[in-house]
Amino acid sequence: MSYFSEIINGTKTLLTGMRITGKYFFVNLFTRRDVITQQYPDNIDTLEMFDRFKGEITLFHNENNEHKCDACTLCEKACPNGSLEVLGDKAKDPETGKNKRFLVKHIYHLEMCTMCGLCIEACPQDALEWGQDFHHVEYDRSKLTKVLNKPGSKIIPGLKG
């Protein structure tokens, strides 16, 4: 008897599969609602990349132009191909009176970066994050070397460093 129940079960599961794909087909034929294709050069103005897209390394800044980096250089050491250069300096902290490192320049060589993400993982402060911009084409290679910390930015006050 399993012979007949197999036929009936098989037909049922096949029809379930066809119902699912059929729904995809007709919804997309008439409404294009779920289409995931990006027609790239046409939608350049409205294109929003996905959160998980790895476009470039950026340094997080809050609305007061403050970042979280304390220039520990761990990211520089973690980078397998030397794409990051962290220039720090020492100055007296007005609150505690102790010498403390602060960030001067966080230099990023985009042309060498392989988007491996090791620097983000290495950062103890969670200061680095992925940016979603991918329009990186330039005629001049030197334009790909960027400074990640914005001019005049400081470390978020009170952050453990």
Next chain:
Amino acid sequence: MILNIFTDIHELLLGLMSEEAAHILELVLIAAGYLGIFAILGLLLVWLERRVAGFFQLRLGPNRVGPMGLFQTIADALKLVSKELTGTVKADMQLYKLAPYFVITTALMSLALIPFSYEIHAFDINIGLFFLTSVSSIGVIGIFLAGWASNNKYSLIGGMRTGIQMISYELSVGMSIVTMVVLAGTLQISEIVEIQKDGWLIFKGHIPALIAFMVFMIAGTAESNRTPFDLVEAESELGAGFHTEYSGMNFAYYFLAEFVNLFIISSVAVVLFFGGWLSPFGITDSIPFAGLFWFGIKVVGVIFIFMWFRWTFPRFRIDQLLTLEWKYLLPINIVNIVLMALMVWLGLTF
């Protein structure tokens, strides 16, 4: 109107040459016309397949070249024509070059039997369906030869699988056709269409006709080597299967023939189950060439079901494929023929 043009051409030719020469020339013209249909159908179906596949997978499919991407496949074909024909040194050259022609010739010969409308039906003989099944099975030889002559193990395995698959499933296609012939009582394609003037055969034969239709669709998918029965090509294991060693136009022949075969299988389904070129309830039967429209719509509908199969079901393993044919389809089919014969005998059909 176009019929008048046909007679005009006929008389023009008769004026220019003897009757026999005119006859031969007309045959050549018709053959050229069918070659054109062959190419256009192939290109159109490839485009349709790619668009439909796109929508099934939440993509758009080709939509850049021409309106709705219609010229995409033409561009692809032009690219293939302009490519160099490469081959292997070790191949059995004569057979290797001959093989694609087996495939396209059989596809073309079967095309001649398809009734596009009441007027457009090139070759209508009294054993039409029998002729169609026997001719289309020659195509296997082409694929078999290609696999053998390429002298490549992937091609050979692909060719062997074709042999197994086609020969098994031809049985099921043939049996389900026989079931419908029992109901129709004739093998001539034009007569089968005529019979359906008062109701399509799938309604006339109800339960056994429905079973025959399902079996025909399954076996037809296998016959045209489409997923879930595309073990012949099986990109993930065999490269491209039997046509691994073919390039340029020779490859395109296989590609086009595959889609024309899909069209032929769908047309046979339309003729056997859905009344061929007849319009529903005979609304436009008096208008000449309206049949072309209805036939086209029905065929595209059946082709769509095949495409639906293709983009839904995963591929079979070779032993599962044979189990399905010999343990399920064939017994069902045999019982179904008996059932249909009983129904016809007892007058239980409509």
